[in-house]
Amino acid sequence: MQDEDAFRAATMYYLQNQTMDVIATTLQVSRSTVSRMIAHAREVGMVRIAVEQPTSRSGQNLGHRLAATFGIRAHVVPVRPRSTELQRLDQVAAVAANLLGQWFTSRMVLGVAWGTTVSAIAGHLRRMPTTGSTVVQLNGAANTYASGITYASDLIGAIAENFDATSQHFPVPAFFDHPETKTLMWRERSVSRVLDMQRRVDIALFGVGALTAEVPSHVYSAGYLTDQEMTALTADGVVGDVCTVFHREDGSYRDIEINSRATGPTPRELRRIARRVCVVVGDRKVPALLGALRARVATDLVLDETTAGNLLERATARPS
Amino acid sequence: MQDEDAFRAATMYYLQNQTMDVIATTLQVSRSTVSRMIAHAREVGMVRIAVEQPTSRSGQNLGHRLAATFGIRAHVVPVRPRSTELQRLDQVAAVAANLLGQWFTSRMVLGVAWGTTVSAIAGHLRRMPTTGSTVVQLNGAANTYASGITYASDLIGAIAENFDATSQHFPVPAFFDHPETKTLMWRERSVSRVLDMQRRVDIALFGVGALTAEVPSHVYSAGYLTDQEMTALTADGVVGDVCTVFHREDGSYRDIEINSRATGPTPRELRRIARRVCVVVGDRKVPALLGALRARVATDLVLDETTAGNLLERATARPS
DNA sequence: GCGGGTCCTGCACGTATGTGCAGGATGCTT
DNA sequence: AAGCATCCTGCACATACGTGCAGGACCCGC
Numbered sequence A, B: 001m002q003d004e005d006a007f008r009a010a011t012m013y014y015l016q017n018q019t020m021d022v023i024a025t026t027l028q029v030s031r032s033t034v035s036r037m038i039a040h041a042r043e044v045g046m047v048r049i050a051v052e053q054p055t056s057r058s059g060q061n062l063g064h065r066l067a068a069t070f071g072i073r074a075h076v077v078p079v080r081p082r083s084t085e086l087q088r089l090d091q092v093a094a095v096a097a098n099l100l101g102q103w104f105t106s107r108m109v110l111g112v113a114w115g116t117t118v119s120a121i122a123g124h125l126r127r128m129p130t131t132g133s134t135v136v137q138l139n140g141a142a143n144t145y146a147s148g149i150t151y152a153s154d155l156i157g158a159i160a161e162n163f164d165a166t167s168q169h170f171p172v173p174a175f176f177d178h179p180e181t182k183t184l185m186w187r188e189r190s191v192s193r194v195l196d197m198q199r200r201v202d203i204a205l206f207g208v209g210a211l212t213a214e215v216p217s218h219v220y221s222a223g224y225l226t227d228q229e230m231t232a233l234t235a236d237g238v239v240g241d242v243c244t245v246f247h248r249e250d251g252s253y254r255d256i257e258i259n260s261r262a263t264g265p266t267p268r269e270l271r272r273i274a275r276r277v278c279v280v281v282g283d284r285k286v287p288a289l290l291g292a293l294r295a296r297v298a299t300d301l302v303l304d305e306t307t308a309g310n311l312l313e314r315a316t317a318r319p320s
Numbered sequence C: 001g002c003g004g005g006t007c008c009t010g011c012a013c014g015t016a017t018g019t020g021c022a023g024g025a026t027g028c029t030t
Numbered sequence D: 001a002a003g004c005a006t007c008c009t010g011c012a013c014a015t016a017c018g019t020g021c022a023g024g025a026c027c028c029g030c
Helices: A002-015 A020-027 A031-043 A062-070 A085-103 A116-124 A149-162 A179-185 A189-199 A227-235 A257-261 A283-294 A305-317 B002-015 B020-027 B031-043 B062-070 B085-103 B116-124 B149-162 B179-185 B189-199 B227-235 B257-261 B283-294 B305-317
Strands: A047-051 A073-077 A109-112 A134-137 A166-168 A203-206 A238-242 A245-248 A275-280 A300-304 B047-051 B073-077 B109-112 B134-137 B166-168 B203-206 B238-242 B245-248 B275-280 B300-304
Touching: A002 A020, A002 A031, A002 B047, A002 B085, A020 A031, A031 A047, A047 A085, A047 B002, A062 A073, A062 A305, A073 A085, A073 A305, A085 A116, A085 A203, A085 A275, A085 A300, A085 B002, A109 A149, A116 A149, A116 A203, A116 A275, A134 A149, A134 A189, A149 A166, A166 A189, A179 A257, A227 A257, A238 A283, A245 A257, A245 A283, A275 A283, A283 A305, A300 A305, B002 B020, B002 B031, B020 B031, B031 B047, B047 B085, B062 B073, B062 B305, B073 B085, B073 B305, B085 B116, B085 B203, B085 B275, B085 B300, B109 B149, B116 B149, B116 B203, B116 B275, B134 B149, B134 B189, B149 B166, B166 B189, B179 B257, B227 B257, B238 B283, B245 B257, B245 B283, B275 B283, B283 B305, B300 B305
Parallel strands: A073 A300, A109 A134, A109 A203, A134 A166, A203 A275, A275 A300, B073 B300, B109 B134, B109 B203, B134 B166, B203 B275, B275 B300
Antiparallel strands: A047 B047, A238 A245, B238 B245
């Protein structure tokens, strides 16, 4: 049996730290095969590696300070000082994927937003079979120009497949044009089924969108919003969004017209979810992130250390 | 900060799988230092590695068959077919130590027996700081000839130290000469304090002693039992012991005179403990192990695969 | 301020590990 | 049964990693 030998090899390698040569002899195969078997074992999630903050030490480091400031669990990812934002995204996504793999188990429901960040995370997931679990899309994804559904749909599908979970898509646009349409659609059974599932989410996974971005987030670039809408948002003091629901830097999100047409859960709705994992990379996202944290959308924050530093600085420099 | 950098290095290495060279550049140290930092991180338990049985597959393998036969969780350790018993002990102990490290956390109470097996496990523990936890000795250790206390005491102390736990010794002989002495001692506060702690044990760790051993177990060799007592045990059909309480191959342990003078918990008392980890190596221990399992002393069994094979064979060949 | 610890680092070397490639097995198709 | 595609293996090489050793920083105590 394929996996059986991989398990033996992985056990001998990681738990008993034998060299691959010894394992090869035991299993009567070549050393290279053992190398491949162990790689396989890692890929299918048979091997789980966790690195934990040493418990001691006076909360002087970024992680503890973030935790103390915002009442969240912070996972600060070390990155090289001069790495590009894309590299950082990759690193942070790798860590987030690992964490998700540890937290998500059988019979759970995972809610995911869609976007560059979540997509990067999906790319780093390591196969981990579960049973009876579900992956549900948190916000709509079709826009006026392209259906956009393929993208979000592939993403959800890939994540679900990774966990052997069933996937639940959300067949609505990111924003409705008219609030009334939303009200009506929300009564459709095809939609309300998804909404029901969203209420059962155990872990939510999302990034934040930044309105102020030099490189605009997917939501703003791909024709989801008109110029007119963008202007209105700016005038309202909006800095970004979480799951297509916009907010200001102080964490408020009321009286923002477009939110009545948005399809994702509001911060208030999100807060009903036990574990809410927010993954962020990029200094330009700091104001949006600050607002998101003040709206208490996250219980866990995964970010690179430079962004973390900037976030803390801005949070303490301009207390809301 | 020492640990801080080790954490960064370990994260980059294990979670983002960067090469040590890259990490060295980032941290501005030499690659060898990074290698040492990561080794350090592993040693202090900052890195946790678990290997899990792939969930699938038709319970044809030893682990599943053992689990099904005895209603326990079985952890079968792969070993080289021609390895010596000492090597196997080493391998199995490494795995057991790893499992213990995963299970034992802050504010728990760990009960340990003492003996060759437990001693080997202690040697493989990786440092893992906890708070508010306790390690308590499960059975007495002084015999007629030598105090024996040093040995058991060092063992308990070493395990406790590994977890930053307080240790609770059990200052009584392995066996009393007269049952009445036991009764009286059990009322002493110094003893009853330990007994109270034993009742709060969350995880128990022990091996099994085999009476039939070619190489006799510590308990039988070191002058703990007289020749006369050994003869009596054999006549009674005794095959081995768990925590100095003897049992027969069918799992019964009543009407064995010496048990009334033994200091360890009986199977019945053990069964009150939620997790009971039995670690066994050696074919000669199979009959004793079989009896122990039938007495339901264990919830988790860690053993090498040849012993596992023999155990299953004997269990099915001679159903009690 | 000087000898003698102890601890830590980088170097250099040998060993352990990952991977492109080519040959062989297996299984499916025609 | 031959043809073809796919998968798997071992070889050989390049790379990555662990560790003994020697030099330097630091800390004491006198």
